[in-house]
Amino acid sequence: MANTATLTISSKNYSSWSLRGWLLCRMAGIEFEEQVKPSDDPSTRAELLLLSPSFLVPKLTHDGIAVWDTLAIGEYLNEIRPGAGLLPADRAARAHCRSICGEMHSGFANLRSALAMNLKARHPKFKVWAGAQADIDRVATIWRECLTKYGGPFLFGAAPTMADAMYAPVCTRFVTYDVKLDGACAEYCKRIMSLPHMQEWIKAAQAEPDEVEELDVEF
């Protein structure tokens, strides 16, 4: 069958939203082509504006349908691949899953700005300021509640869901900035980092050209 899906993303080293969108596509099991747009090039920005009305990546095009914004992509993939389990089967768990996905999508501004995703970097003993620490504590609470309630090893039980994709870039930040976590959260973080899809993404990020200093911010 012809490949009818394209996912537009940017840097694999820096773009946390690209990682989320890409993981969702992989988890949904769709075949897709990656269109990688380096975001430091002005002509690329003009092109991105044409591609995605919101001027942001990720953007999924499937069967001629354009979907942008990570939550919308996740919901769309869940519709076309209901068997992939992107959302939990149980209604209450599904509501919980959507709530923590929404919380990640619209919150954690301090964590994002202070601990920008940068897969190649390592900052041992990184000094986390109080605002970012509050976000880290909230993430740990969310993870602990889910792991306890649904029994792990993923946030909603036996298999990864949309929520694991939404929080995966946070796991990379915890590694990059040497954030100390308690037992269950540390184990969860390790588990996500070692997923084959994550390893594949990280390997590609390592192969990207060297860091551009002004890109050391969330984008």
Ligand SMILES: N[C@@H](CCC(=O)N[C@@H](CS)C(=O)NCC(=O)O)C(=O)O
């Ligand atoms: N709310 C959006 C956020 C997407 C976002 O912020 N994308 C960043 C990349 S991680 C972006 O495209 N920034 C513009 C640029 O890089 O030119 C979503 O959920 O997809």
